[in-house]
Amino acid sequence: MPSGQKLCSLSCVYCQYGGATNCDDRLPSAADLITEFEHGFAELAARGEVPDRITIAGNGEPTMHPEFHLWAYALADARDRHFGPQVRIGLLSNGLHLQRPSVREAIEDCIDDAAFKLEVGTLPTFEAMYGRSGGAFLRTLDALRELNHFAVQALFVRGPHVDNASDAEVSAWLERLDELKPRIDRVEIFTIAREPDPRAQLEAIPEPELRWIAARTRAAGHRVELIAC
Template sequence: MSTFLFDKTVFGPVMSRRLGVSLGINLLPNNRKICSFDCIYCECGLNGELGDKESPMPTKEQVKQALEQKLKDMLSENLKPDVITFAGNGEPTLHPEFSAVIDDTIALRNHYCPDARIAVLSNASRLHKPGIFEALLKVDDNIQKLDSGLKETILRLDQPNYPFDLEKTIAQLQSFNGKVIIQTMFVAGKINNKQIDNTTEEDIASWLNALQQIKPSKVMIYTIERDTPYSGLKKVSISLLKQIADRAEQLGFEISVSG
């Protein structure tokens, strides 16, 4: 199916299902995806599919200049973002100056739109880096991915390109002491004659157990909305998402559902 890349360092604002009026920041190249995961549902396609493999990431100064100009332009039109969101063409924490970029963004937010939140959408693959962990503690919405409580499901669904350790990932998420939002993508379907489904009872039970260990401030559950690299993936019904949400709410978690 057709996928796309973000062709600007600062893009939008767009209306996010989960975050409101979101001004996006892409710390990856504008014409290729770079990620430590290769999720089968990623709207940006698979790693290495598109773009010039030599194209660079934007520098810290380029990000700062682009964001400041965009905020000035928005204010001149009497517009303000609800949130400044680090997302884009892959995993934002792979940027070598991620921590410094966060500091710049906080300063610009405080100056131009102090009511806006700063969010990072991450796959939790770089939490072992102290500088990244500390930078994530500074943002308002530290949103980390956990698509299952089963390692085998995560390997099929998210396809990490490093030795993935689920127990270590859960322990690192737990180290935020609640200053973390967990986001989970629920999908089902068949790829290469193999069934993909993280809504099974085993998956949900193990996922709920992981949440009880992590104790996040909030949980966001959703399903695919845009095209994915594989045509065999299907949306999970809103009724099933609500059933999953009900189980998490019964354990005391705040849940948002996007169908």
């Protein structure tokens, strides 16, 4: 997405981009994207510069792009030709569109390190956190079971209408992780670093509490990365 625009299927209370906007009519086409990264990769390769990693992310949800599967395969092919397969391709996603088989297949075939948002354990907290019905949560969990492996990103936050760092909520979240355990490569734990909309009245989770959540997650058998306390 161009900077300053957002297209997302969630409205996370902590989103730095503000509320969801519907600007899919301004999305670049797959052909435009492919032209852009072919050009950019060729320029880098001509200078002898090899990226450490290529990450698909954006002002919103990348897998909402209707031609995600087309440009994901083209991206992996361009990576191989310009740099080689040792340059890993990552994806940051909210996971809601894994229900589309073409998205799942492209992720399995083209993405080396996919990370999905999974940071609540109960339907009421899902609804309070993202402004979507709990059915979307259950469908996303089902779709995650179809993947071979992935990372989990979990942002913990507290506010007047939502708290996913409470003892009960963390216990419920760990139960959700347990259902997916063989597929989870690692769990990244963090809190808000950028200023969200002040109307949400959110607080960052203090470092000792994040460490407690990380310790519980490790004790449940997961590899944990505690990020930027």
